[in-house]
Amino acid sequence: MHGIAMGIKEIAKEANVSVATVSRVLNGTKFVSEELQRKVLEAIERQGYVANHVARSMVLKKTFxxxxxxxxxxxxxxxxxxxxxxxxxxxxxxxxxxxxxxxxxxxxxxxxxxxxxxxxxxxxxxxxxxxxxxxxxxxxxxxxxxxxxxxxxxxxxxxxxxDDYQAAYDGTKYLLAHRRKRIALIGGWGYSVGDKRLEGYKTALAEAGIEFDSSLIIPGLYTMQSGSQAVNYLIRERIEFDAVFALSDEMAVGVMKELLEQGKGIPSDVAVLGFDGIELGRYTNPTLATVKQPxxxxxxxxxxxxxxxxxxxxxxxxxxxxxxxxxxxxxx
Structure with a gap:
């Protein structure tokens, strides 16, 4: 078919109705009897005329x-x-x-x-x-x-x-394997995904014989700014930490920016682990380690x-x- 006009003419011929009737059925501009509407829709289906979104929706009862x-x-x-x-x-x-x-x-x-x-x-x-x-x-x-x-x-x-529980568990174990023991966790709590990640973190610490410290659990809004604010809080409150596990890469980027501005070495003073695996982490300095989602x-x-x-x-x-x-x- 060569465009909508040609399709309408063919449908009109197939249904034995006028082009105007086909147009009214397709656009819903004026009343068309049920009999004429049925003839047009059947013709549309026989012709396979589905390029027009309205026509296709009417035939298949979908909005697509x-x-x-x-x-x-x-x-x-x-x-x-x-x-x-x-x-x-x-x-x-x-x-x-x-x-x-x-x-x-x-x-x-x-x-x-x-x-x-x-x-x-x-x-x-x-x-x-x-x-x-x-x-x-x-x-x-x-x-x-x-x-x-x-x-x-x-x-x-x-x-x-x-599996968010397992992912956070594995991420925490990764930091523990790099001899980090005071791991700050930044994320959002009170919802299913965040709570599962928190539980995975807790389990990994318990298995390593490290007591859970609630002062290391910092709320974050999954933005670069909130990552920066979380580190600022930790340092201002003089909370000891040697690693940060940020539950989004964007927060992790903010974490690294704040650490460097505060004169901390990464990873010599503080290791940083992100979560998600977005491309941005490959271009940070240092490059961001992360729990990568597919x-x-x-x-x-x-x-x-x-x-x-x-x-x-x-x-x-x-x-x-x-x-x-x-x-x-x-x-x-």
């Missing part, structure tokens, strides 16, 4: 849009997941509506409402929430949803993620799993991907 909710923190990490997911989805003919939410119940609720009102066919959720109203709305949404990089207790949707795979597999569900296929509850430790001169 997918919602993606991601937090504003750890932007480079989440952006990489989104980029790889979007490529897979667009190849399959879906457009992605992206919502970047602040960590408030109102923000999550408003964007969820927006996506459902726009009748998205499915959703990739990268933001963890514990708000009861939001959780209930997700359960009642009746669309395929894939939890990506997160684990929300009480929701039975398929997940694509790493970010590209997470994005691609989340999109593929969602597409399978949109096609009516059954999906397993969780897909737990392997992590690894990427060495860098920030640890030695």
């Amino acid at each position: 849009t997918v919602g993606l909710i991601m937090p504003v923190v750890s932007e480079l990490y989440h952006q990489m997941i989104f980029t790889h997911a979007e490529f897979i989805l667009e190849e399959a003919g879906y457009k992605v509506l992206v919502c970047r939410v602040k960590d408030t119940a109102q923000s999550v609720q408003s964007y969820l409402d927006l996506l459902l009102e726009n009748r998205v066919d499915g959703m990739i959720l990268m933001h963890e929430t514990s708000n009861p109203k939001v959780l209930e709305q997700l359960k009642k949404s009746q669309i395929p949803i894939v939890l990506t990089g997160i684990d929300i207790p009480g929701l039975s949707f398929p997940q694509v993620r790493i 970010i590209e795979e997470i994005g691609e597999l989340a999109a593929e799993r969602l597409l399978a569900m949109l096609n009516g296929e059954e999906s397993e509850d969780s897909l737990i991907l392997p992590h690894s430790i990427s060495s860098g001169s920030s640890v030695g």
